[in-house]
Structures are given as structure tokens and as C-alpha cells.
Amino acid sequence: MADVVQVRRAHPLETVVASFGILLTVAQLPFYVAAGVVAPPWGALVLSVAWVALFTLGLRWFRDHPTWVLLVPALAAAVWIMSVTVVEPYLGWGP
Numbered sequence: 001m002a003d004v005v006q007v008r009r010a011h012p013l014e015t016v017v018a019s020f021g022i023l024l025t026v027a028q029l030p031f032y033v034a035a036g037v038v039a040p041p042w043g044a045l046v047l048s049v050a051w052v053a054l055f056t057l058g059l060r061w062f063r064d065h066p067t068w069v070l071l072v073p074a075l076a077a078a079v080w081i082m083s084v085t086v087v088e089p090y091l092g093w094g095p
Contacts, residue, residue: 014066021069025058028076035084038093043083050079 010018032051036044058072088094 010066018062018066018069021072022055022058022062024070024073025055025076028073028080031080035080038084038088040093043091043093047080047083051076054079
């Protein structure tokens, strides 16, 4: 016998919060793309893959855990700051 799965509908405020989180994540894309100026091609590729993975995580959480989506832009900002400003001198990246 098939189990019945009950789907919980998100509160409209949760949808607004999740949409804002996705919008903030998309707004960080230019920073990830511009990192190619200081990073070598492999570093730019790694950062691009990281952004795509974080964006995918945000989309996944949009449906399952809408309020968690606000963590994604904060995590994306932390990854970018760590890679471009903190790690950059140690890996010899630069213009």
C-alpha cells in the first residue's frame, strides 16, 4: 500500500524571505565572476562551481526549508571573502 505524503505549504512570509535569499545569492554572482581578474583560470572555475553549488542548495532549500535560504548568501559571501582576500596572498594570486 502506498504511503500518503502530506506536503506542507509555506507561509507567504517564508516565501518572501526565501526569495530575498535567492536574490541576494544572484547579486553575488558578479563578485564571483570578477574574481577571475585576480585568480588563475582554475581558481575562477572553482569559485564558479562553488557559486553554482550554493545557488543549487538555495533552490533546494527554497522548497524544503524556506527560512534557511538566508544562510546561503551569507555562506557565499564567506566563501568569496575567504578565497579572494584571505587565501589570495598564500596562493600567489594577483593581477
